[in-house]
Amino acid sequence: MRAVKTVISAAGNLKRENPDMNELICLRAIRDVNVPKFLQDDLKLFEGIVSDLFPKIRQDPIHYGSLEESIRTVCISKCLKDVDGFITKIIQLYETTVVRHGLMLVGPCGSGKTKVIMHRAYTSTRAVQTYVLNPKSITMGQLYGEFDLLTHEWTDGILSSLIRAGSVAMDEEKKWYMFDGPVDAVWIENMNTVLDDNKKLCLSSGEIIKLTDVMTLMFEVQDLAVASPATVSRCGMVYLEPSILGLSPFTECWLPVVSSGKKHTAFCMYMVE
Structure with a gap:
């Protein structure tokens, strides 16, 4: 449940920053919370799971600018x-x-x-x-x-x-x-x-x-x-x-x-x- 709460919190922050975003909010929240904890080999499996959950969604690279x-x-x-x-x-x-x-x-x-x-x-x-x-x-x-x-x-x-x-x-x-x-x-x-x-x-x-x-x-x-x-x-x-x-x-x-x-x-x- 703590992991679920973290995803919800991240999704809420993204929604407030980008009110016009659609289900990309959930996708980015899942990535932001989970990707840092994975090994390089695990990332390949994670990307496969995400592509199955969001088959038609392609997330653009995030630019952090300054x-x-x-x-x-x-x-x-x-x-x-x-x-x-x-x-x-x-x-x-x-x-x-x-x-x-x-x-x-x-x-x-x-x-x-x-x-x-x-x-x-x-x-x-x-x-x-x-x-x-x-x-x-x-x-x-x-x-x-x-x-x-x-x-x-x-x-x-x-x-x-x-x-x-x-x-x-x-x-x-x-x-x-x-x-x-x-x-x-x-x-x-x-x-x-x-x-x-x-x-x-x-x-x-x-x-x-x-x-x-x-x-x-x-x-x-x-x-x-x-x-x-x-x-x-x-x-x-x-x-x-x-x-x-x-x-x-x-x-x-x-x-x-x-x-x-x-x-x-x-x-x-x-x-x-």
Whole structure:
């Protein structure tokens, strides 16, 4: 049902933007929600299913205009190659953030997850504040907060402090909370309520913090081998594969730096994980 709701939300947004569109609205909504999560081989099967559902509908290529132009400009300014597949993933991230406040970027090291996130932040129409956490490097109490066993005093956690500060902020800047680490049932299950549509973080102290519309939770993970279905169903998915980039962008970014004799990390730009 969550997947159905997401499709309906995407269709509603498209209908408001384009009141004269017909069933292309539903087709584009299905594509926007599902294509980012598929592998390259799965896309062929998906296209076959869509062509059976909409046999007479041919969707024209979508042009993102200033957004795509801005993304390519930022890529060049950051010594990155504006590979078409890389640009597509950034746009898919944008489309997912429109209908989801919790999403996951999934893919092995070298697929460009971190750079997709950062370039979407750079090219946002509004300023973006990013907060990066590694939930596996600290305890549950340090992440969410805990009571002292001796004094029974409550000590705030890192995440609860950041969420509280963001919820009371009066500015309209987007706030992205990045969780860079494996997703497992040890810590992620406590976020089921905040990933639901009510968007409420429930703490052990009894405090309930509601996310605002400008707050987004993002998880940067290698795989979902130990993630529960309850968590996966609550998040939007954007899957990245190393084959999208290939080896050429790495060498093409690295060779000019070597020839100039300057110390730079352009070769590792896509691989920062």
